[in-house]
Amino acid sequence: MLELDRVSVRFGALAAVDGVSLRVAADDVLGLVGPNGAGKTTLFNAISGLVRPAAGAIRLDGADIGRTPLFRRARLGLGRTFQIPQPLHQLTVRENLVVAQRFGTGQVDERRIAEVLDFTGLAGKAGRDAATGLALTELKALEVAKALATNPRLLLLDEVLAGLETTAKRRFMGMLRDLHVRFGVAIVIIEHDIATIASLCRRVAVLDAGRLIADGTPDEVFNDPAVRRSYLGPGGGHA
Numbered sequence: 001m002l003e004l005d006r007v008s009v010r011f012g013a014l015a016a017v018d019g020v021s022l023r024v025a026a027d028d029v030l031g032l033v034g035p036n037g038a039g040k041t042t043l044f045n046a047i048s049g050l051v052r053p054a055a056g057a058i059r060l061d062g063a064d065i066g067r068t069p070l071f072r073r074a075r076l077g078l079g080r081t082f083q084i085p086q087p088l089h090q091l092t093v094r095e096n097l098v099v100a101q102r103f104g105t106g107q108v109d110e111r112r113i114a115e116v117l118d119f120t121g122l123a124g125k126a127g128r129d130a131a132t133g134l135a136l137t138e139l140k141a142l143e144v145a146k147a148l149a150t151n152p153r154l155l156l157l158d159e160v161l162a163g164l165e166t167t168a169k170r171r172f173m174g175m176l177r178d179l180h181v182r183f184g185v186a187i188v189i190i191e192h193d194i195a196t197i198a199s200l201c202r203r204v205a206v207l208d209a210g211r212l213i214a215d216g217t218p219d220e221v222f223n224d225p226a227v228r229r230s231y232l233g234p235g236g237g238h239a
């Protein structure tokens with residue numbers, strides 16, 4: 001469904017994303033990993049329309065969306081979350097979903113919102129102030145809920161699991177697996193923890209200094225000498 005063809009993003013002299021070609025299929029759960037500053041978030045920004053690539057093509061279902069505005073990409077089925085949850089201040093959880101849904105679909109679908117609140121475990125918190133009334137796990141769930149409210153076919157998840165303690169992380173991973181099956185959404189997830197990626201994803205892509213250096217099953221990728229050198233360090237230990 002999504003095809004990146006030699007995509008590059010530059011900030012001045014820095015090639016933050018450097019000639020990346022990658023395909024994501026409708027049934028993929030793809031892990032995107034790499035050291036800090038490798039270009040993962042920038043790649044998400046290019047796909048979702050927050051930054052414009054200096055070169056290369058981004059295609060969704062074969063159509064070039066490289067110059068398509070952000071909201072239109074959302075309406076084509078691209079959903080994303082942000083690394084640092086930023087709910088709208090002075091709006092409730094439910095109102096945050098309404099705003100996100102209106103942006104991403106152009107309308108408000110109460111049934112979908114109720115379904116998403118229920119699915120993400122936020123139904124009991126729907127009336128809370130989203131910026132001040134939620135714990136970290138709930139804030140992360142709200143990020144996913146906002147994206148889900150827009151009926152995405154592909155969800156880009158930027159470190160949604162980071163900072164969660166073990167039990168909450170396990171529950172959250174279960175929710176992501178269910179989401180993939182129940183809503184038929186393809187997932188690309190940025191995550192630093194290798195064990196998490198290996199358990200959640202059938203496929204892993206590795207970025208290093210803006211370049212894609214590996215793309216395969218977790219087994220293939222994490223045993224690739226180039227990945228071990230660059231991502232895991234010279235000793236091959238955990239990052």
Ligand SMILES: Nc1ncnc2c1ncn2[C@@H]1O[C@H](COP(=O)(O)OP(=O)(O)OP(=O)(O)O)[C@@H](O)[C@H]1O
Binds near residue numbers: 040041043
């Ligand atoms: N708006 C910007 N202006 C200038 N440089 C930027 C900008 N955004 C990102 N960069 C730089 O681009 C490179 C890639 O950053 P990016 O945030 O995409 O990496 P990342 O792999 O997501 O890192 P992390 O794992 O730390 O989140 C870094 O060197 C970063 O400093």
